[in-house]
Amino acid sequence: MGPDLSDVDEVQALLGDDLDEVETRKVESWITRASALIRYVAPTVDDRMYSGALDPALVHGIAAEMVTRAVQADRIGFRVRSETFPEVATQYRDSDEPLLYLLDYERDLLSPPVKRRPGAFSIRPGVS
Secondary structure (H helix, E strand, O other): OOOOOOOHHHHHHHHOOOOOHHHHHHHHHHHHHHHHHHHHHOOOHHHHHHHOOOOHHHHHHHHHHHHHHHHHHHHHOOOEEEEEOOOOEEEEOOOOOOOOOOOHHHHHHHOOOOOOOOOOOOOOOOOO
16 A cells, blocks of 8 residues: 555645535545555556656546545535426436546556557467
């Protein structure tokens, strides 16, 4: 387990407003969990950041985005799909989605590049 991959200031900057004391505690917890999730999905992320193969700004940004999505979902109400006014009506979604998650393109950015040999086949006939 390495250091957290984001911080409260970075999340506040993305949200564009200040967090209160309760939200700050939630964000600190979510940052720790988001960092663990990133390391679970991309176990070599720390080594690649330190070697220069992966830009740390990209990893920190992805962690901050994950937490920002969680804050926004928490503010709206977890599992709330829509609300209408002036007649108050709330629609909820039934879903097993977690509060913290990686989008597919974020997973792709965190995954190490795969070196492939050119061509359609992995077995090539040799010429004798």
